[in-house]
Amino acid sequence: MMGLIMTILLFDQKLIPLLEDVNNGGVIRKYFSQKSLRENGHELILVNSFNDLYLKYKCIFDKSNIFWLHYPANKKVIILALFLSLIQRTKIILTIHDSPIEQRLGVSSKRYHLHKKYLLKLTELILLLRSSDLIFATPELIKYFKISNQRLFVMPPGIGEEEIQLIKDELENKIVLSSKKKALYFGSMMRSGAIERLKDVFTTIPDWELILVGPLEGSTHSSKDYQDNIMYLGQKSHKEILFLFQEVDVILIPYPQNDYMNISMPIKLGYAFSSCKPIISTPLRGIKEYSSIVKLEQNIFYLDNFFDYNELVSSLDKVTSILIDKEYTLSQMGNMIWEQRLAKIIKIAISSECVKDEINDHNFILV
Numbered sequence: 001m002m003g004l005i006m007t008i009l010l011f012d013q014k015l016i017p018l019l020e021d022v023n024n025g026g027v028i029r030k031y032f033s034q035k036s037l038r039e040n041g042h043e044l045i046l047v048n049s050f051n052d053l054y055l056k057y058k059c060i061f062d063k064s065n066i067f068w069l070h071y072p073a074n075k076k077v078i079i080l081a082l083f084l085s086l087i088q089r090t091k092i093i094l095t096i097h098d099s100p101i102e103q104r105l106g107v108s109s110k111r112y113h114l115h116k117k118y119l120l121k122l123t124e125l126i127l128l129l130r131s132s133d134l135i136f137a138t139p140e141l142i143k144y145f146k147i148s149n150q151r152l153f154v155m156p157p158g159i160g161e162e163e164i165q166l167i168k169d170e171l172e173n174k175i176v177l178s179s180k181k182k183a184l185y186f187g188s189m190m191r192s193g194a195i196e197r198l199k200d201v202f203t204t205i206p207d208w209e210l211i212l213v214g215p216l217e218g219s220t221h222s223s224k225d226y227q228d229n230i231m232y233l234g235q236k237s238h239k240e241i242l243f244l245f246q247e248v249d250v251i252l253i254p255y256p257q258n259d260y261m262n263i264s265m266p267i268k269l270g271y272a273f274s275s276c277k278p279i280i281s282t283p284l285r286g287i288k289e290y291s292s293i294v295k296l297e298q299n300i301f302y303l304d305n306f307f308d309y310n311e312l313v314s315s316l317d318k319v320t321s322i323l324i325d326k327e328y329t330l331s332q333m334g335n336m337i338w339e340q341r342l343a344k345i346i347k348i349a350i351s352s353e354c355v356k357d358e359i360n361d362h363n364f365i366l367v
Contacts, residue, residue, distance in 0.1 A: 008042050008068050011067065011068065014048070015034060022237070025267040026097070036343055036346060045060065053084075069092050081130075093132065096134060107188060124146075131150055134153065138154065138156060141264075153348075153365045157266065167246075183249065186268050187255055203230065213234070282302065287300070294333060
């Protein structure tokens with residue numbers, strides 16, 4: 001049953017109407033947020049330029065509108081959201097994917113110049129002051145932001161209804177690319193140094209292939225390039241990745257171990273667990289917490305050093321002997337459907353209903 005129908009001013013660079021339009025992990029939450037808002041009957045109005053204020057004047061300046069922004073975001077989009085929020089005295093529903101300052105340091109070990117860092121901090125402070133509801137990607141991400149009296153949600157990575165059905169349909173249709181076992185690297189492709197080291201190890205493991213997907217920074221490899229047990233498939237659509245899962249034997253998530261990455265729950269986790277394939281990951285606290293939330297601790301194995309030949313070979317042998325209970329795994333991941341969880345957030349945030357009984361001991365609602 002449809003509840004209160006509202007007009008949502010979506011401050012973003014573009015609308016994402018189709019799953020086929022998702023070509024990187026950074027837009028998955030945006031896609032499902034927009035999809036869930038539409039499915040719940042709400043009207044979406046994209047605002048991404050000051051020209052929109054003129055062209056969509058009658059719609060935009062209705063004080064009953066709801067404002068929605070994903071952060072980090074384009075500077076112009078943030079200015080627009082804050083400008084309209086201040087003049088209309090309307091609070092923002094803010095989805096926080098990452099702390100850009102901490103993410104830059106954690107992923108690439110690079111720091112912003114002081115003036116850029118303080119500008120980002122000031123921007124975040126004003127955004128928080130103008131927000132009524134905050135949706136965080138992981139519980140410990142909250143500590144990097146100055147929270148006052150906003151309503152807090154935590155929505156860990158998930159999977160879509162259509163996506164989990166695609167995986168169910170493909171489970172019995174595994175395509176064999178070669179006689180060797182295959183490991184899919186499912187981490188950031190912007191860590192060129194780490195990727196080169198991982199490639200060096202796999203070239204010495206005769207029974208395995210390493211499959212790389214995505215835009216490889218500084219690489220001379222072309223799509224479908226193959227050399228010394230390394231297969232680089234190039235950029236793939238989100239849907240193609242789902243099919244690729246059924247062609248591999250194990251999924252590797254070798255994120256670096258540092259303070260910020262330790263608390264992260266990468267968007268890839270929902271898809272990695274839903275693949276019903278064994279996972280090898282660095283022992284990050286956020287990943288361990290996620291496996292506990294979905295109750296699939298038995299599907300993942302932890303490895304401190306992915307670049308040590310003996311440790312990696314031993315881990316590959318261990319995980320490929322694991323029998324994944326596919327029915328149980330998909331049943332558990334069925335609790336992490338994006339659309340269902342976002343529908344709950346939308347209902348609470350838009351109606352401003354009282355949900356004190358759902359707030360946990362850490363003062364947020366886990367969905």
